[in-house]
Amino acid sequence: VAGGCCFPTVFTLVNRAATGLARGSVNGWANSSGALCRALLPPAVSLVLTWGNSINPYWGRYLAIYINILVSTAVVGFALPGIRKVGLAGVKPGDEPQGAGGH
DSSP states (O other): OHHHHHHHHHHHHHHHHOOTTHHHHHHHHHHHHHHHHHHHHHHHHHHHHHHHHHHOTTTGGGHHHHHHHHHHHHHHHHHHHHHHHHHHHOOOGGGOOTTGGGO
16 A cells, blocks of 8 residues: 555656656656566565564564665665755746646
């Protein structure tokens, strides 16, 4: 359920951050990377869960969650300069897509 809500939201935010002719390229890369993650991560997490449970059945089952938290923190830290740059640039009045704002 969370993935179904997260992916469209992320792609919408990426689309709003990209401007001009780069928007199609950015959307293509974003969709390709999302598809790659949806294909590769479930088997990888399954292996991590199996490995963690074989190490220690009490805390090993949470190993995938710990790894997810570390990777997510690293990704946010890596993306933070770009997020700040987009936030400082803001959206100019003429940059709204067609159909937005009731036109």
